[in-house]
Each structure stands twice: as C-alpha cells, then as structure tokens.
Amino acid sequence: MSNKQTAIGTTYWSILGNVLLALCKFVAGYFGNSYALIADAIESAGDVFSSFLVLLGLKYSSRPADENHPYGHGKAEALVTFAVVGFLVVSATVIAYESIEHIRTPHKVPETFTLYVLAAIVVIKEVFYRFVSKKSDETNSSSLKADAWHHRSDAITSALAFIGISIAIFMGPGYETADDWAALLASSVIVYNAWLIFRPALGEILDEHLYDDMIVRIRQIAATVKGVIDTEKCHVRKTGMTYFVDLHLTVNGQITVAEGHDIAHRVKDALQLEIPEIADVLIHIEPDDL
Structure with missing residues (x-):
C-alpha cells in the first residue's frame, strides 16, 4: 500500500x-x-x-x-x-x-x-x-x-x-x-x-532547514557511489509526503562531461532507491581542482 x-x-x-x-x-x-x-x-x-x-x-x-x-x-x-x-x-x-x-x-x-x-x-x-x-x-x-x-x-x-x-x-x-x-x-x-x-x-x-538527519544520510549514500570524491551543499525541502533535494558533488576535474553526468545519475538512482520518499534530486557537479 x-x-x-x-x-x-x-x-x-x-x-x-x-x-x-x-x-x-x-x-x-x-x-x-x-x-x-x-x-x-x-x-x-x-x-x-x-x-x-x-x-x-x-x-x-x-x-x-x-x-x-x-x-x-x-x-x-x-x-x-x-x-x-x-x-x-x-x-x-x-x-x-x-x-x-x-x-x-x-x-x-x-x-x-x-x-x-x-x-x-x-x-x-x-x-x-x-x-x-x-x-x-x-x-x-x-x-x-x-x-x-x-x-x-x-x-x-x-x-x-x-x-x-x-x-x-x-x-x-x-x-x-x-x-x-x-x-x-x-x-x-x-x-x-x-x-x-x-x-x-x-x-x-517556507522551506525551512529542518532535515539534518536526512542530509547526513544523503551525504553517506552519495559517498558510496563510485566517482564521488565529496559532497558540498545539500538542501532538502518537503512537499506533501515527499522531498526534493539539491546536492553539490565534488568529482575528478579531469573526467569528461559525459562521465560527470553518469555519476550524477547514479547518485540520484542510489538516493531514490535508499530513500523512496525523495521525489527528485537536482545535482550540481563541482571539479576537485578548483
């Protein structure tokens, strides 16, 4: 149900x-x-x-x-x-x-x-x-x-x-x-x-910052995905019975755009698999050499 x-x-x-x-x-x-x-x-x-x-x-x-x-x-x-x-x-x-x-x-x-x-x-x-x-x-x-x-x-x-x-x-x-x-x-x-x-x-x-425990869990899950070096900003807002996540990932700055895009999708899939209440994840990729 x-x-x-x-x-x-x-x-x-x-x-x-x-x-x-x-x-x-x-x-x-x-x-x-x-x-x-x-x-x-x-x-x-x-x-x-x-x-x-x-x-x-x-x-x-x-x-x-x-x-x-x-x-x-x-x-x-x-x-x-x-x-x-x-x-x-x-x-x-x-x-x-x-x-x-x-x-x-x-x-x-x-x-x-x-x-x-x-x-x-x-x-x-x-x-x-x-x-x-x-x-x-x-x-x-x-x-x-x-x-x-x-x-x-x-x-x-x-x-x-x-x-x-x-x-x-x-x-x-x-x-x-x-x-x-x-x-x-x-x-x-x-x-x-x-x-x-x-x-x-x-x-x-008002999209108030209220979900510290979920943010910790999101960072932990993202860190397990191959290609993710670190996580930076992470914001969560609740809409009804679901959540929308904005997440910044740090990856190797020498990889291609396509590879960064693939990492972002794998992170999103992992998060929605582990936390079904997440309706969508918007991921921004940051290179580690900046």
Missing part, C-alpha cells in the same frame, strides 16, 4: 471515530449536566470537519506534477494544516466563551456516570492518537500529524473534564462549576496544541 493510500485510509478511520465519540459525548454531557463533556463533544465535532479537510488535502496534494505545477501539489497539505489549526482556535474560543458563561450561571452538579464515559474516551482517544501518529511518521504527512494531535488534544481535554467533574461530584455544593473551569483550561490546551501543529507546517511552506 502506498503512502497516499495509507494516509487516506487512516483519515477515514479518524472521521468515523470522531463522529461516534462526538455523539456519545454530547448525549452524555446533555443528560449528565456537564458542560465540560459538551465542550469535549464540540471539539470532537470540529475534529470531524478538520479530518475532512485533511482528507481533501491528502487527495489534492497527491496529484502528480503537471505543466503548471512542476513540483507537484504537495504544498496543499501544509495549507490544509493551516485551515485545521484555524478551526482549532475557533473551537477553543467558543469553548472558552461558553465555559465563562456557565461559570457565571448556577447549574446542577454533573451526574456520576459521566466519569465512566470520560474514562473510556481518554483511553480510546489516546489509542487513536498513537495509531494516527504512527501512520503520519510512516507517510511523512504533516496534515496526518495534525490529525493525530487532534486525538491527543481530545484525550487531554477529556482527562481535564474528568478531573473537573470529579471535583464537582465529590466536593459537593459550591464546586458545581469545577467542570466548567476544566473546560476553560481545556480551551487553552487546544490553542497550545494548535501552535504545535502550526509551527512545522509553516516551516514546510
């Missing part, structure tokens, strides 16, 4: 999981008098929408290069990640506003059964996070990594809601708003996670 198919299949699972959990949270929060749980449901509903954005981004970014897009459409994935982050911030703002309104308004203590619902959600969401995060690492997908962080964020907010409801239930009168304070804290956690998602996507859009 290709990276594209793996990423898209994983996103479908995220969408299904978020739909079911959002419904469970909302029903439990409504009948259990817990706004923290309803806030959690709002976030899960947002996750459904953001997962659809991720799905669209993955499908578009996987389109092959064409005349107008010679480097492919991979940057669309990072742009979708920005949209997901924006939706996270909006969700956090709504949750914070509603939490403050509930803190100012007297209401009933949440029902005890909501604790069992939350405990189950924390476990399920953490499992989803680990699954999607593993797939994002396998496919080098920044938008899938954002989707994974949605699940981790959900697990954290559910854990905070569990703590808030526990305080409200076991501490008794005067602590009815504890779960609302938990929801307010959860909104700040969501914003923080949004930043963690936004930062690497921004680096990808």
Whole structure:
C-alpha cells in the first residue's frame, strides 16, 4: 500500500471515530449536566470537519506534477494544516466563551456516570492518537500529524473534564462549576496544541532547514557511489509526503562531461532507491581542482 493510500485510509478511520465519540459525548454531557463533556463533544465535532479537510488535502496534494505545477501539489497539505489549526482556535474560543458563561450561571452538579464515559474516551482517544501518529511518521504527512494531535488534544481535554467533574461530584455544593473551569483550561490546551501543529507546517511552506538527519544520510549514500570524491551543499525541502533535494558533488576535474553526468545519475538512482520518499534530486557537479 502506498503512502497516499495509507494516509487516506487512516483519515477515514479518524472521521468515523470522531463522529461516534462526538455523539456519545454530547448525549452524555446533555443528560449528565456537564458542560465540560459538551465542550469535549464540540471539539470532537470540529475534529470531524478538520479530518475532512485533511482528507481533501491528502487527495489534492497527491496529484502528480503537471505543466503548471512542476513540483507537484504537495504544498496543499501544509495549507490544509493551516485551515485545521484555524478551526482549532475557533473551537477553543467558543469553548472558552461558553465555559465563562456557565461559570457565571448556577447549574446542577454533573451526574456520576459521566466519569465512566470520560474514562473510556481518554483511553480510546489516546489509542487513536498513537495509531494516527504512527501512520503520519510512516507517510511523512504533516496534515496526518495534525490529525493525530487532534486525538491527543481530545484525550487531554477529556482527562481535564474528568478531573473537573470529579471535583464537582465529590466536593459537593459550591464546586458545581469545577467542570466548567476544566473546560476553560481545556480551551487553552487546544490553542497550545494548535501552535504545535502550526509551527512545522509553516516551516514546510517556507522551506525551512529542518532535515539534518536526512542530509547526513544523503551525504553517506552519495559517498558510496563510485566517482564521488565529496559532497558540498545539500538542501532538502518537503512537499506533501515527499522531498526534493539539491546536492553539490565534488568529482575528478579531469573526467569528461559525459562521465560527470553518469555519476550524477547514479547518485540520484542510489538516493531514490535508499530513500523512496525523495521525489527528485537536482545535482550540481563541482571539479576537485578548483
């Protein structure tokens, strides 16, 4: 299965999981008098929408290069990640506003059964996070990594809601708003996670130097090719789930142009064989006697 198919299949699972959990949270929060749980449901509903954005981004970014897009459409994935982050911030703002309104308004203590619902959600969401995060690492997908962080964020907010409801239930009168304070804290956690998602996507859009380990590996592989004396400049930029490499090679200055051309092709073939995520390599030949 290709990276594209793996990423898209994983996103479908995220969408299904978020739909079911959002419904469970909302029903439990409504009948259990817990706004923290309803806030959690709002976030899960947002996750459904953001997962659809991720799905669209993955499908578009996987389109092959064409005349107008010679480097492919991979940057669309990072742009979708920005949209997901924006939706996270909006969700956090709504949750914070509603939490403050509930803190100012007297209401009933949440029902005890909501604790069992939350405990189950924390476990399920953490499992989803680990699954999607593993797939994002396998496919080098920044938008899938954002989707994974949605699940981790959900697990954290559910854990905070569990703590808030526990305080409200076991501490008794005067602590009815504890779960609302938990929801307010959860909104700040969501914003923080949004930043963690936004930062690497921004680096990808700006072609920031982020791939030191890959550069070391590229130099090692190039050095094994016959005719390569050394490597000089090496730049790597990520586009979607693939990488584009600019590499300067030092070769014997007395060889012919055809021989230098052959060395460059052998280096490119070796790199793409060892690192399949590399979409293309642009190689510049430097003579060793300059």
